[in-house]
Amino acid sequence: MNFVASDKVKKMSASIFQEVANRKLAAIKSGKDVIDLSVGSPDFPPPGFVVDTLIDYAGDASKYGYTLAGIPEFNDAVSYFYQQRYAVELNPRSEVLQLMGSQDGLAHLASAIINPGDYVLVPDPGYPIYEASVNIAGGAIYPMPLLAENKYQPKLDEIPLDILAQTKMMIISYPGNPVTALADKAFFEKVVTFAKRHDILVVHDFAYSELIFDGNPQISFMSVPGAKEVGIEFNSLSKTFNMAGCRIGYVVGNKQVIDILASFKSHIDYGVFYPIQKAAVRALTSDFTFLQTQVKEYELRRDVLISGLKKSGWQVAKSPATMFVWARIPAGWRSREFAFELIDQAGVAVIPGDAFGELGEGYVRIAMVQPPERLTLAAERIDEFLTVYSRNN
Numbered sequence: 001m002n003f004v005a006s007d008k009v010k011k012m013s014a015s016i017f018q019e020v021a022n023r024k025l026a027a028i029k030s031g032k033d034v035i036d037l038s039v040g041s042p043d044f045p046p047p048g049f050v051v052d053t054l055i056d057y058a059g060d061a062s063k064y065g066y067t068l069a070g071i072p073e074f075n076d077a078v079s080y081f082y083q084q085r086y087a088v089e090l091n092p093r094s095e096v097l098q099l100m101g102s103q104d105g106l107a108h109l110a111s112a113i114i115n116p117g118d119y120v121l122v123p124d125p126g127y128p129i130y131e132a133s134v135n136i137a138g139g140a141i142y143p144m145p146l147l148a149e150n151k152y153q154p155k156l157d158e159i160p161l162d163i164l165a166q167t168k169m170m171i172i173s174y175p176g177n178p179v180t181a182l183a184d185k186a187f188f189e190k191v192v193t194f195a196k197r198h199d200i201l202v203v204h205d206f207a208y209s210e211l212i213f214d215g216n217p218q219i220s221f222m223s224v225p226g227a228k229e230v231g232i233e234f235n236s237l238s239k240t241f242n243m244a245g246c247r248i249g250y251v252v253g254n255k256q257v258i259d260i261l262a263s264f265k266s267h268i269d270y271g272v273f274y275p276i277q278k279a280a281v282r283a284l285t286s287d288f289t290f291l292q293t294q295v296k297e298y299e300l301r302r303d304v305l306i307s308g309l310k311k312s313g314w315q316v317a318k319s320p321a322t323m324f325v326w327a328r329i330p331a332g333w334r335s336r337e338f339a340f341e342l343i344d345q346a347g348v349a350v351i352p353g354d355a356f357g358e359l360g361e362g363y364v365r366i367a368m369v370q371p372p373e374r375l376t377l378a379a380e381r382i383d384e385f386l387t388v389y390s391r392n393n
């Protein structure tokens, strides 16, 4: 028998990530030292008190059952965290929903909200699950270009009215992945007005809410007046507390949407392991000195990487946030070719920008998931690579 993937699966763009992973493995197998800056999985450990909590509860054999929608204490902790960190008041019972990572919610939301044929406005470039989730739900994508000259904000007034009439949802993310730009309150206010006018659900992905550099404000979409009427916000402990493998996150905001997603999820999963929930509660209610230290460490990595690349003549914009650098590649290259040659020739793995949409062509995404010394070494290797393989002349 011959089994083939469904049309929906065929539409998904995972192949580039797989190809990078395969190249990386092949290079390692051939004896090369590869500096892996491809996957956005934090190399920092979680805070010690989080690990201790997990260990304590993992020893309790009575806590291995299904947890379904989660423990109320988790919702209280999220509500506390949002109040403390972003000055946002949330009703923990009705405006917070636990997720198995924000990916879980992002992957399922479109199926819970849209009908086949409904349009969803999606950023291009954007994090791949945005588009994939709409494809799974049978929806139609309208890409919103994120261009440097527009501060990486979509031009909402350029979206055709006939598309807007069929649009049910839009996804935005500030700071985002791979585009690391921040938004100000004025932009979020514009989004609220736009959403009200066209009856569109706004989905804000705030997964990098605690990796914002240079003292820039951490603005939750939920802090803008009217946001709860039109939208929801995803967040996660993956990057904030380095708990990516624990699979715990949450969504906050509009009660009706949270109810719909909760009902959809009740058919799909049976909740997060109890000790992980307790560890998350511990993290969200800590005194947050861990977060202040961590953001400085990422900031240092960014500075080391950017200045290292500058020495090679590759001028890359300084990320204002996140664990990524979104780098316009040197002239004469296509993204994939550049990324693949970097692995093969320089032993540095990054993700080609077109993995994130058509407008990602001409860029690569570099994840700052290695210590400063390794980032310096990566920049030196890139320098040698660009000297040998320069296509500028």
Ligand SMILES: Cc1ncc(COP(=O)(O)O)c(C=O)c1O
Residues within 6 Å of the ligand: 040, 100, 101, 102, 103, 104, 127, 173, 176, 177, 205, 207, 235, 236, 237, 238, 244, 248, 249
């Ligand atoms: C922008 C963005 N949103 C969501 C996620 C999903 O994270 P998690 O499911 O671990 O919360 C990621 C992971 O890399 C991401 O980069």
